[in-house]
Amino acid sequence: xxxxxxxxxxxxxxxxxxxxxxxxxxxxxxxxxxxxxxxxxxxxxxxxxxxxxxxxxxxxxxxxxxxxxxxxxxxxxxxxxxxxxxxxxxxxxxxxxxxxxxxxxxxxxxxxxxxxxxxxxxxxxxxxxxxxxxxxxxxxxxxxxxxxxxxxxxxxxxxxxxxxxxxxxxxxxxxxxxxxxxxxxxxxxxxxxxxxxxxxxxxxxxxxxxxxxxxxxxxxxxxxxxxxxxxxxxxxxxxxxxxxxxxxxxxxxxxxxxxxxxxxxxxxxxxxxxxxxxxxx
Numbered sequence: 346x347x348x349x350x351x352x353x354x355x356x357x358x359x360x361x362x363x364x365x366x367x368x369x370x371x372x373x374x375x376x377x378x379x380x381x382x383x384x385x386x387x388x389x390x391x392x393x394x395x396x397x398x399x400x401x402x403x404x405x406x407x408x409x410x411x412x413x414x415x416x417x418x419x420x421x422x423x424x425x426x427x428x429x430x431x432x433x434x435x436x437x438x439x440x441x442x443x444x445x446x447x448x449x450x451x452x453x454x455x456x457x458x459x460x461x462x463x464x465x466x467x468x469x470x471x472x473x474x475x476x477x478x479x480x481x482x483x484x485x486x487x488x489x490x491x492x493x494x495x496x497x498x499x500x501x502x503x504x505x506x507x508x509x510x511x512x513x514x515x516x517x518x519x520x521x522x523x524x525x526x527x528x529x530x531x532x533x534x535x536x537x538x539x540x541x542x543x544x545x546x547x548x549x550x551x552x553x554x555x556x557x558x559x560x561x562x563x564x565x566x567x568x569x570x571x572x573x574x575x576x577x578x579x580x581x582x583x584x585x586x587x588x589x590x591x592x593x594x595x596x597x598x599x600x601x602x603x604x605x606x607x608x609x610x611x612x613x614x615x616x617x618x619x620x621x622x623x624x625x626x
Contacts (some may be wrong), residue, residue, distance in 0.1 A: 350417050350505040351583070352410075354398055354458065355428030359383035359527025360477060363395055363572035364524075364579050371580070376413050381430070400428050400454025410461045423473040423583055424462045426455045431533040431554070432491035434541040436549045443540035444491050444605060451495035452616040456502065463515065471514025475582050476503050477612075480523040480598040484605055484613070486621035488548075488555055507590060510616060522575050523595030526568040534559040554622075568596040 355361040356377035365377035365388075377388050378398035388395035394416075398409040403571035413421060432439070432447045459474055466472035481489055494556060500519065507517040534556065543552040580593035593599050597620075604613060 347423040348372075348374075350376065350412055350413075350420060350422060351380065351423040351425060352376045352462070353425040353427055354378050354400060354455075355380075355477075356395065357381065357528075358509060359521070359529065360524075360525060360572045360575045361425075361427040362388075364427065367573070367576040367580070369393060374417070376416075378409055378428075389470060398428075398458075400458065401449045402454075403457060406454060406458050410458070414465070414491075419465070419576060420469065421462060421465050421472070421527050423475070424459065425445050425475045425477070425579060426459065427477040428455070428491075428494070429477065430536055431489065431529060432540065433488055433533050433537040433559070434491065434552075435488055435546065436486070437488040438541050438546050438548065439491055443536075444494070444587045446536075446540075447491040447495050448498070451492070452498050452502070455499065459506070459560075463510075465468075466515045467513055471516075473505075473516050473518070473583050475518050475520060475579060476520045478503070478521045480521060480593075480595070480601055482521060482625075483517075483598070484601045484617055486617055487540050488551070488621070504590075516582075516588050520575060520578055520582070521591055521593050522570075523597035525571040525575060525595070526569060526571050530559045530561075566597075570595050 351373050353361055353365050353375060356361055356365045357379040361377070365375045369375045375393060377393045377395045379385050379388060379395065380397065380399045382397055385395045385397050396409055397405060399405040429451045438514055455476070462474065476499060478499055479496045481493045482500040485493045503517060503519055510517055537559070541552070543549045546552065576592050578594055582588040582592060593602055604616060608616065
């Protein structure tokens with residue numbers, strides 16, 4: 346046992362669940378949180394310390410942090426901000442409500458939770474805060490505007506936080522996955538159905554192709570990796586004496602990191618439009 350503790354959001358499936366399991370086997374005391382009580386019960390049945398944390402709800406965030414600190418006598422060594430979802434739909438079809446919901450989870454709640462944890466890490470003389478961003482925090486793809494906007498905003502906020510915490514012993518890292526096997530598409534489809542009225546949209550034909558992709562079984566994009574690929578980067582970010590500010594995961598992230606530096610905007614737009622398949626992939 347290494348005796349270190351970590352709080353992870355969004356552990357009901359995918360990356361969060363994989364990282365929670367992986368760190369637990371490596372001796373971390375893992376607090377695996379999820380929004381739904383049914384998921385919390387399932388995680389507890391698996392042997393993980395789990396409790397409810399809804400990033401849309403300030404009271405839920407504060408209660409979860411207070412409970413964890415009570416269990417650990419006030420100590421927390423790391424936070425992995427993983428909880429997020431993707432709102433699909435053309436920008437012109439996004440309502441203020443849809444965009445607000447996207448930011449409440451992907452940015453505002455993540456910021457609030459981080460700001461609850463930073464004073465704890467300051468008092469201890471250091472720690473790690475990791476943020477699960479995305480290749481779509483680096484480049485844009487069609488019909489993913491709300492999610493892309495939230496991840497662009499997250500990248501800017503985290504870059505600023507990293508500069509502000511230099512000298513505190515708190516290391517701040519961005520994990521930037523491309524396509525990863527998870528329930529992301531299932532959750533994105535639910536959000537899409539909740540907020541997008543395809544029948545009244547000039548994009549309705551492309552939405553039909555997009556829905557087929559979201560409902561497709563198995564990997565929907567080339568170079569898709571299992572969530573263990575993210576776990577590997579998280580372990581390095583937590584254990585390295587000098588963790589990287591950014592951890593690209595998957596070939597698309599590496600590729601677009603390079604292309605956005607090399608290509609003029611119109612040329613990059615052409616590549617991104619083709620890569621996004623106008624929403625079909």
